[in-house]
Amino acid sequence: MTTVPPEAAPSRRSLPFGLSASRIELQEYTLALVVVLLVIVGAVLEPDDFLNSDNMLNVLRQASVVGVLAIGMTFVIATGGIDLSVGSMVAAAAVAGGQVADSGSLAFLLGAIGMGVLLGGVNAGMIAYGRVVPFIATLAMFTMARGIALWLSDKTPVSIFQLEAVRWFGNGEVIGVPSAIIVFVAVTIVAWVLLNRTRYGRHVVAVGGNREAARIAGVKVQRIVFSVYVLSGICVAIAAILVSGRLASASPVIGNLYELDAIAAVVIGGTALSGGRATIVGTFLGVLTFALIFNLLTLMDLPTEIQQITKGVIILAAVLIQRRER
Amino acid sequence: MSVATAVAPVLEVRGIAKQYPGVRALDGVDFDVRPGEVHCLLGPNGAGKSTLIKCVSGAVALSEGEILVDGEPLPVGEPSASLQRGVATIYQELDLVEDLTVAQSVFLGHEIYRRGLLDRARMRRETVALLERLDHPGISPDAYVRNLRPAQQQIVSIARALSQRVRLLIMDEPSAILDDNEIDTLFGVVRRLTEDGVGVIYISHRLDEIPRIGDRVTVLSDGHTVASGIPADTPPSRLVELMVGRKVEQMFPERPTATGDVVLEVRGLRRGREVRDASFEVRAGEVIGLGGLVGAGRTELLRLIYGLDHPTAGEVLVEGRRLPAGRPAAAIAAGLGFAPEDRKSQGLLLDWSLAKNVTLADLGRFRRRALLRPRAERLAATEQLRQLNTVPDDADRIARQLSGGNQQKVVLARWLLRHCRVLLLDEPTRGVDVGAKAEIYRVITDLAAAGLGVVVVSSELAELAGLCTRVLVMREGRIVAEVDGAAATELNLLHHAVSDTDPAPVQEETP
Numbered sequence: 001m002t003t004v005p006p007e008a009a010p011s012r013r014s015l016p017f018g019l020s021a022s023r024i025e026l027q028e029y030t031l032a033l034v035v036v037l038l039v040i041v042g043a044v045l046e047p048d049d050f051l052n053s054d055n056m057l058n059v060l061r062q063a064s065v066v067g068v069l070a071i072g073m074t075f076v077i078a079t080g081g082i083d084l085s086v087g088s089m090v091a092a093a094a095v096a097g098g099q100v101a102d103s104g105s106l107a108f109l110l111g112a113i114g115m116g117v118l119l120g121g122v123n124a125g126m127i128a129y130g131r132v133v134p135f136i137a138t139l140a141m142f143t144m145a146r147g148i149a150l151w152l153s154d155k156t157p158v159s160i161f162q163l164e165a166v167r168w169f170g171n172g173e174v175i176g177v178p179s180a181i182i183v184f185v186a187v188t189i190v191a192w193v194l195l196n197r198t199r200y201g202r203h204v205v206a207v208g209g210n211r212e213a214a215r216i217a218g219v220k221v222q223r224i225v226f227s228v229y230v231l232s233g234i235c236v237a238i239a240a241i242l243v244s245g246r247l248a249s250a251s252p253v254i255g256n257l258y259e260l261d262a263i264a265a266v267v268i269g270g271t272a273l274s275g276g277r278a279t280i281v282g283t284f285l286g287v288l289t290f291a292l293i294f295n296l297l298t299l300m301d302l303p304t305e306i307q308q309i310t311k312g313v314i315i316l317a318a319v320l321i322q323r324r325e326r
Numbered sequence: 327m328s329v330a331t332a333v334a335p336v337l338e339v340r341g342i343a344k345q346y347p348g349v350r351a352l353d354g355v356d357f358d359v360r361p362g363e364v365h366c367l368l369g370p371n372g373a374g375k376s377t378l379i380k381c382v383s384g385a386v387a388l389s390e391g392e393i394l395v396d397g398e399p400l401p402v403g404e405p406s407a408s409l410q411r412g413v414a415t416i417y418q419e420l421d422l423v424e425d426l427t428v429a430q431s432v433f434l435g436h437e438i439y440r441r442g443l444l445d446r447a448r449m450r451r452e453t454v455a456l457l458e459r460l461d462h463p464g465i466s467p468d469a470y471v472r473n474l475r476p477a478q479q480q481i482v483s484i485a486r487a488l489s490q491r492v493r494l495l496i497m498d499e500p501s502a503i504l505d506d507n508e509i510d511t512l513f514g515v516v517r518r519l520t521e522d523g524v525g526v527i528y529i530s531h532r533l534d535e536i537p538r539i540g541d542r543v544t545v546l547s548d549g550h551t552v553a554s555g556i557p558a559d560t561p562p563s564r565l566v567e568l569m570v571g572r573k574v575e576q577m578f579p580e581r582p583t584a585t586g587d588v589v590l591e592v593r594g595l596r597r598g599r600e601v602r603d604a605s606f607e608v609r610a611g612e613v614i615g616l617g618g619l620v621g622a623g624r625t626e627l628l629r630l631i632y633g634l635d636h637p638t639a640g641e642v643l644v645e646g647r648r649l650p651a652g653r654p655a656a657a658i659a660a661g662l663g664f665a666p667e668d669r670k671s672q673g674l675l676l677d678w679s680l681a682k683n684v685t686l687a688d689l690g691r692f693r694r695r696a697l698l699r700p701r702a703e704r705l706a707a708t709e710q711l712r713q714l715n716t717v718p719d720d721a722d723r724i725a726r727q728l729s730g731g732n733q734q735k736v737v738l739a740r741w742l743l744r745h746c747r748v749l750l751l752d753e754p755t756r757g758v759d760v761g762a763k764a765e766i767y768r769v770i771t772d773l774a775a776a777g778l779g780v781v782v783v784s785s786e787l788a789e790l791a792g793l794c795t796r797v798l799v800m801r802e803g804r805i806v807a808e809v810d811g812a813a814a815t816e817l818n819l820l821h822h823a824v825s826d827t828d829p830a831p832v833q834e835e836t837p
Contacts, residue, residue, distance in 0.1 A: 197697045199689040206686060209675040216634065216666055216673065217686040217740065218658040276677060 024279050027270035027322070031285040038292040046299045055295065057178055063291035064184035065090075065239045067284070069262040070269075071191045072235030074283045075228040077266050078195070080208040080275025081127065081134035083232045085141035086239075086262060089119050090255030091149035093240035097166075098158035098250025105165035112244070113237040119145055120233015128226035138229075142259070149252035157251035160244060170245025180242050187238065192280040204228060208275025264311065265290055268318035290314070334397060335360050336494050336525035337382065337413075342391030343549075344377050349729055351377040352388070353549040359494060359525040364516060366536045366558060367529045369546035369569055375529055378546065379496050382527075383415040384408035396493060412493030416483045416500060424472035429453040431471055432486045456485040460515050477508040484515060495519060496527045501535060502620050513539050531619075531785070532824070533562040545569055566788075566816055577764045578792035581811050582774035586610030587645075589661075589779040590748045592631060595640035600626040602803040604640070608748065608779035613770060615790035615811075616783045618800035618823045624783040625667055627800070628750045631781075632664045633657045644748060658687055663741030665734065667752040667783075673737045674725045681707040681721035683736050688744045710739035714769055731755075731762025738769060748779045755789065767793055787819040799823050 042050035049055060069086045076083045096115035097108035119141060126137040160166055172179040195201035206214040207224045215221050239258070244250050267273060268289060269282030293314065297307045335358040344352040352374045359365045369375050380386035382393055387403030394400065401407040422431050429446070432453045438445045453467040462481045471479060480500060487495055497516075501509050516526055516539060528539060536543060540558035544551055545568040552568050590608040595601055601623045608614050616624045629635045631642050636652040643649070644660040654664075666672035674683050681700075684707035685692060692703045704721045711719040714735040718728075725736060734754055741749055754770070755763045770793065774780050784790050790797045791814040799807040799822040807822040 193697070199693060199696075199698060202682070202686070202689055202698065206675060206678075209677060210671070212666075212672045213675055214686075215654055216632075216664055218655040219686070220655050276675070 024270060024277065024282070028279060028281045028285065031269065031282060031289065035285055035288050035292065038289065038296070042292065042296045042299075045296065049299050050296065053176075055299075057176075057181065059291045059295045060181045060184070060288075061178040062295075063287050064178075064180040065242050066258055066261045066265065066290075067184045067287040068187050068235050068239045068242065069232075069258055070265040070283050070287050071187050071280065072232035073259075073262045073266050074191070074269075074271055074278055074280055075195070075204055076134070076232050077263075077271050077273060078204050078208045078275055078278035079225055079228050080211075081225065081228065082138060082263070082273075083123065083229060084135065084138040084259050085119070085123060085145055086232060086236050087255040087258035087260075088142050088145035088149065089116060089233065089236040090240045090243060090258060091252050092119060092145040092152075093237045094244045094250045094254060095149045095153040095158075095252050097240065097244060098160060099152060101158060101160045101163060101250065105163045108160060108163055108166050108244075108250075109241060112240045113234065116233040116235075116237030116240065117230060118233070119148075120230045120236065123233070124226040124229035127229060128222045146252075153250070153252040155252060157247075157249040157253075159249050161248045166241060166245045167248055168245065169241050170243070170247070180246070183238065183242060187235070188280060188284050195278060195280050200224075200227075205276060205278055208272075208278070210276070261290065264315050268315060270322065333361055335394075336396060337527075338394040338397075339378075339382070340392050340394070342378075342381060342388045342393065344374075344381060344386065345389045347729065351549055352381070355391070355546065355549070355551050357544040357551060357554045359527060361493075361523045361525050362520045363541045364520060364526045364528050364539050364558075365555070366540035366543045367527055367546065368533075368536070368543055368565060373546040373569070374549040375546055376498065377549075379415060379498060379527065379529070382408065382494075383413055383496060409490065412491050413496070414487030414490070414492045414494070415496040416480065416487060416498065418498045418500075418502060420476070420479050420483055422471045422479055422482060422486075425470065427468050427470055428457075428465060428474075428482050428485075429467035431482055432456065432467075432489050434486070436490060452489065453485065456488055457481070459488070459518070460485055461511070461518065462515075476503045477511070480504070480512070481515070484519075488519075492524055494525045494527065496529075498529050499531065499620075500528070501530055501532060509535070533565060533820070534824070536562075536565070563817070577767060579768050579771040581793075582611055582613050582771050582795050584609035584612045584795065585775075586777060589645055590631070590781070591643040591646075592627075593641050593643070595627065595630050595637050595642065597626065597630055597635060597637050600803055601630055601637075604630075604800075604803075604805050606798055606805065606808075608781060610747075610777045610779055611774050612795040613774045613780045613782060613793060615794035615797035615814075616781060616800060617785075617787050617790045617797055617819050620785060622800040622823065623803040624800050625752055626803075628664065628752050628781065628783055631657075632662055632750055634664075658744070658746070661747030662750065663687075663744060663746035663748070664750045665737040665741070665752065665754060667756065669730070669733045669737060674733060676724070676726040678725055679722050680711060680716075680725055680728075680736055683725050684710055684721070684739045684743055687740050706743060707739065710743050711736070713742070714739055715765060729762070731766065734762075734766060735769070742773075746778070748781070749773060750781050750783075752783045753785065754782060755784070755786070763789075787823070788816040791815050791819060 039051065073083055093112040093115040097112035100107040100111040123138055123141050126132040127134050169179055169183065174182060203219045203224050206219050207221050211221055243254050265286035266283050269279060269286030271278045271282060293310065294307055297310060337359040339355055339357050342352055342355050355378060367375055377386060381388045384403055384405035384407060392399050395411045395413060400411060423434065426434065429450045433449045438449050450467045457463055457465050460481055465478055465481060471482065474482065500512060504512060520526060537559045542555045543558050543560060544555055545553040545565065547569055586609060588607045589610050593605050595604045604627050616627065618624050630637045633649060633652050633654045633656065641648055644662060647660060649660055650656050670676060681704045685703045689698060692698050707721040708719060711721060716732050716735040725733060728736065755766055770780055770782065782794065794811045796811055797809045797814045797819060798805045799809065799819055801823055809819060
């Protein structure tokens with residue numbers, strides 16, 4: 001007999017102070033540390049402007065639009081997919097709301113959500129049942145959704161100043177906290193529960209981890225793949241409501257390159273682009289990291305081109321660090 | 327075929343061992359290959375044949391011992407060094423790029439240049455010459471590999487090996503993908519090579535081929551050489567005895583028998599040429615074997631039953647209820663469970679904890695108001711893992727870290743948790759060492775005794791003969807024979823698997 005007890009390496013790494021962490025938790029702690037460091041660095045470099053509640057709330061409010069998109073994107077990427085169309089879809093959803101703005105705030109909200117779900121559903125159908133590669137399907141939607149936005153709106157923004165309920169999402173606040181931040185945090189919490197504590201979330205990650213093994217274990221793979229693009233569409237609608245409320249208008253030119261910011265936040269958060277490993281907390285912290293860095297660079301009066309270069313460097317650095325940990 | 331014994335061997339393998347985490351795949355292997363000799367390598371699945379050839383070709387670094395080519399030690403684990411010394415390998419899964427032409431494939435990686443540019447004319451000429459030498463002038467050097475039949479692709483692989491200096495050619499089950507005529511042609515090619523002084527290692531499961539093509543035989547079992555360099559005309563029954571060893575009888579628990587009603591009924595299931603009109607029944611308490619050669623349609627049949635592929639005709643009934651075609655989730659709901667052949671790529675999520683792997687098919691029971699309860703999951707998974715003697719049984723462990731046999735138990739634990747009625751097991755002991763094999767056999771019989779119906783696909787016919795209530799033998803997509811477990815032997819199963827017209831190899835049973 002040649003049975004030898006397997007070399008049993010622990011799945012949890014031990015940390016100082018008797019703590020232990022799984023891979024994903026470790027990544028989340030690291031990123032949280034980065035966020036804290038950024039706040040400290042900011043407080044030192046810009047003592048007057050950075051670390052005050054006005055600026056902090058402003059940073060978070062600005063981050064919430066891309067943040068909501070990044071949360072939806074986390075589910076898509078968890079299945080091994082990608083959604084390049086969310087930026088354009090934000091414009092299409094906003095314009096769809098603007099088309100029915102005369103009928104009031106509720107109509108606007110339903111219009112935006114309807115368009116988000118519809119376009120997300122087209123992505124979903126193409127990818128799950130038409131077997132189109134996610135990159136291609138959503139690239140097509142990237143250009144179509146922008147076209148739909150420009151066409152429906154006749155290339156002009158519609159003022160929705162009269163829709164106070166919608167404007168509340170962009171400008172309102174609850175006990176001093178901007179409502180956009182509350183929406184972002186609420187979406188994050190719901191998404192965390194969905195991904196980590198429900199059968200649905202487990203199935204989503206299983207599909208990304210090993211599609212065939214998931215299918216053999218009884219996961220309805222196509223249905224799961226379909227659902228994540230619809231979910232992304234719903235997040236698009238929420239983002240569209242936040243932007244339109246802020247601008248008090250439904251504009252067909254908003255949302256440019258939002259998809260890339262969302263993907264970047266998901267990736268530096270630690271969700272694997274190949275699927276099978278996803279973290280909502282990581283995405284949330286990834287969004288914060290980017291937002292804080294940009295705020296800091298802006299306060300330091302560095303030009304946008306420098307900011308763009310910085311963003312690229314952060315993405316590369318984050319991915320390289322993750323590779324080393326493997 | 328005469329072999330000059332005085333000539334120095336091309337290859338000498340001395341006491342090599344290979345330790346994987348959890349398994350000692352090779353443990354003291356010795357043999358040698360002389361120039362111009364065909365040396366057959368024989369052994370049950372998991373005996374260490376592939377590990378051995380991977381050591382020789384440099385794909386795997388050996389743990390102990392040494393390998394000499396033409397008397398010189400071979401550097402450990404350097405594929406390029408092995409190639410340079412003239413060791414070429416034709417793998418069972420042909421490793422050609424389908425989108426290249428024949429000439430491009432032959433010279434892939436060692437292209438000929440002239441003044442800095444590819445010398446395509448010369449590579450074409452040399453390819454034609456090689457194919458002629460291999461007696462296959464019919465293959466065009468400009469044909470695309472994807473358009474060639476598997477047998478022709480194999481010839482291209484051999485031509486590729488010959489395009490460099492080759493002293494030793496390793497062929498891993500080359501006949502598995504060939505029909506009888508193509509095998510004759512292949513043997514002609516091999517003989518041509520040996521006339522040029524090339525040494526050949528020939529791996530095969532077909533015992534009847536060995537006296538036809540081989541000069542000597544080395545038999546591996548559980549990583550040991552149980553016979554090294556014995557004559558190729560050793561009677562097949564003796565070879566089987568060597569391969570299987572004496573321990574086999576004790577490896578199998580008491581043979582299970584039917585204890586209840588029919589739980590699985592397969593009626594006229596068909597899919598193209600892969601599976602043709604398969605019909606059979608499984609009763610509660612039975613372990614039914616599905617035997618046959620690679621490509622006979624056994625895995626395909628299991629996949630159809632489980633709904634992973636769509637049948638073109640036929641139906642499956644579980645406890646009398648008809649399953650909708652092509653829907654694994656419905657099959658699971660009806661009480662089926664499936665442990666696929668490739669645990670790593672199909673059975674498990676390797677980066678997940680054991681708990682999550684075990685509960686994946688039955689998450690519904692861990693929900694309270696739609697939310698999962700991880701602690702309950704872990705407890706339930708641990709209980710199943712303990713019952714199967716999984717090592718380790720710590721449900722937080724990552725699946726990747728377990729040995730093959732224990733990974734198999736994780737897959738089984740999933741279906742135990744689910745209380746399934748019928749288990750479909752595809753090669754449940756592949757890549758598992760002997761100790762773990764015996765345990766898996768015990769688990770299978772225990773499950774049957776508990777009232778499950780079990781269907782086991784295996785390429786190890788001896789395993790089916792030792793384990794099953796009944797064995798169905800498949801050939802070319804059809805179920806061609808049903809043998810009662812007690813009457814089944816490796817040889818009579820093999821006979822049905824290979825042909826029904828030539829009973830010759832069966833005659834030589836030991837008295």
